[in-house]
Amino acid sequence: MLKMVPILFTTFIPSTLLAQTHTLFIKQGTTLVRSMGPHFEIPPACLAAFITISMLITIVIYDRYFVPLIKRYTNNPRGITLLQRMGIGLALHVIVMIIASLVERxxxxxxxxHGIFEKGKIVPLSIFILLPQFILMGVADNFLEVGKLEFFYDQAPEGMKSLGTAYFTTGLGVGYFLSSFILSTVANVSQRNGHKGWILDNLNESRLDYYYLFFTGLCLLNFFFFLIVAKNFKYKVEKGVDHA
Incomplete structure (x- = not known):
């Protein structure tokens, strides 16, 4: 179990990104045009459903098409190793935050x-401009979240499988706490020396694009750390599965 701890550490930052999809991403949606027809407005929180939808679709494509195709070359029943699958998810998280920053800008x-700076004013831009970051987050979850759940369970010793699953939930829990810490820290630091700050209650005067770029940097650092840890990780010997 101890040899998986460094891998566990690399799941904290990705979990903070999941927290953004249920907080800041949704709050952005409240400032955009949500109407569909004359009598219906989309609740901003509904956009989170696209994460699940895209993840489910990607899982089917991954299992039915990608794995059978790639395992011809890798001779691995899983197609690629579990750490490779997680690495793809981490790389996609970098792209998600770049897209989120560009959309917010x-x-x-x-x-x-349009001279809109007041709190609560609607920006004349469709809420669907946020869809790419939600959909791509679902694709990333297919690789990272599914991969790490299978990894922690698979690599845990016999008789300690439940503890391996607990690693998965621990990563999520720590990530959400870390998200709050990062948010408050960046908000306080960015307001020093008389600056307005990146994260304000009024999103129309905030600079979430800078905040998302900051997260892009964190994701990149975390990705490089993951590459180092993954390169030195020794898989538990499992009959019939090539982890090379």
């Missing part, structure tokens, strides 16, 4: 062009 530019 677009939202702020439209708000500025």
């Amino acid at each position: 677009r939202r702020l530019n439209v708000a500025k062009d």
Whole structure:
């Protein structure tokens, strides 16, 4: 179990990204045009459903098409190793945050062009501009979340499988606590020396695009740390599975 602890550490930052999808991503949606027709508005929280939808679709594609194709070359029944699957998910998280930063910059530019700076004012931009970051997060979850659950369970010793599963939930829990710490720290630091700050109650005056770029940097550092840890990880010997 101890040899999996470094891998566990690499799951903390990705879990903080999941927290953003249920907090700041949704809050962005409240500032955008949500109407579909004259009598219906989309609840911003509904966008989170696209994470699950895209993950389910990607899982089917992954299992039915990707694995049979790639295992011809790797001779691995799983197609690729569990750590390789997790690594792809971590790389996708970097792309998610870059997209999120670009979308937020677009939202702020439209708000500025229309002179919208007040709290609660709706920016004339469709809420569906947020869809790419939600959908790609679901794709990343297919690789990382599914991969790490299987990894911790698979690599745990016999008789300690439940503890391996607990590693998975521990990563999620720590990530959510870490998200709150990072948010408050960045908010306080960015307001020093008379600066307005990146994270304000009024999103139309905030700079979430900078915050998302900061997260992009964290994801990159975490990805490189994962590569080092994964390279030195020795899989538990499992009959019939090539982990090379």
